[in-house]
Amino acid sequence: MQRLNLIIFGPPGAGKDTQVEKILEHFNTDPIETGAIIRDLVKSDTQIARQIKDTIARGDLVNDSIMEAIIKDRLKKVSAQSGLIMDGYPRTIKQAETFNLLLTFMDRKLDYVVFLDVPEDVLVSRLSQRKICSICGKTAFPQEENCSSCGGALEKRIDDNLESIKKRIINYNEKTAPIINFYRKRGLLLHIDGNKSPDEVTKEIFEGLKS
Numbered sequence: 001m002q003r004l005n006l007i008i009f010g011p012p013g014a015g016k017d018t019q020v021e022k023i024l025e026h027f028n029t030d031p032i033e034t035g036a037i038i039r040d041l042v043k044s045d046t047q048i049a050r051q052i053k054d055t056i057a058r059g060d061l062v063n064d065s066i067m068e069a070i071i072k073d074r075l076k077k078v079s080a081q082s083g084l085i086m087d088g089y090p091r092t093i094k095q096a097e098t099f100n101l102l103l104t105f106m107d108r109k110l111d112y113v114v115f116l117d118v119p120e121d122v123l124v125s126r127l128s129q130r131k132i133c134s135i136c137g138k139t140a141f142p143q144e145e146n147c148s149s150c151g152g153a154l155e156k157r158i159d160d161n162l163e164s165i166k167k168r169i170i171n172y173n174e175k176t177a178p179i180i181n182f183y184r185k186r187g188l189l190l191h192i193d194g195n196k197s198p199d200e201v202t203k204e205i206f207e208g209l210k211s
C-alpha cells in the first residue's frame with residue numbers, strides 16, 4: 001500500500017471522521033485525530049486539563065504551543081512504514097508552518113490536503129444533531145442508537161451546544177479558513193464538495209488521491 005501523508009480539513013461538521021475511516025480502509029495510514037486526543041486529555045483531573053476543557057466548551061481553539069506539544073508527542077508514535085492523516089490540526093497558519101517543520105524532521109512530505117467544503121447552514125444542522133460514542137469516541141449517524149463499533153452509549157459532545165457551534169464556525173472562518181489558500185498556493189489542496197452523501201464524498205476523495 002502507498003504511504004500517504006494527508007491532512008483532512010474542513011469546518012466542524014464537514015464529515016471528517018467518516019471520511020477518515022474510509023481512507024483507513026484503503027491506505028496504511030495512522031489517524032491523528034486531535035479532537036479525540038484532547039477530549040481524552042481533559043478527562044484527567046489536572047489544571048491544564050481544566051483549562052483546556054473551559055477553552056473547548058466555549059468553542060475556542062486550544063493555543064498553538066499546547067497543540068504543538070500534543071502533536072509532537074503523537075507524531076513520535078507513528079511507525080516509519082505507515083502514512084499519516086491529520087484531523088483537527090493544523091488549524092491556524094502558524095500551526096501549518098510548524099507542521100511543515102515537524103514533517104521535515106520526520107523526513108516526510110505532505111501529499112494532499114483534503115478539503116471538505118460544506119455550506120454553513122448545513123453544518124449547524126448537522127452539529128446540533130450529532131452524537132458520539134461515550135466509550136470509543138466514534139461519531140454516530142443520526143439513525144443509530146448505540147455505537148456501531150463497540151456498542152457503547154451515545155452522548156453529545158461537550159462542544160456541540162448552539163453557542164459553541166456558532167463560535168466554532170466563526171473561529172473556523174477567521175483563523176482556520178486562511179489555511180485553504182496557504183495549501184492551495186503550494187499545490188496541495190484537494191477541494192471536495194462535502195455536501196453530498198458520505199459515499200459520493202468518498203468516491204470524489206479517492207479519485208483525487210489517485211490523480
Ligand SMILES: [Zn+2]
Pocket residue numbers: 133134135136137138147148149150151152
Ligand atoms: Zn464506540
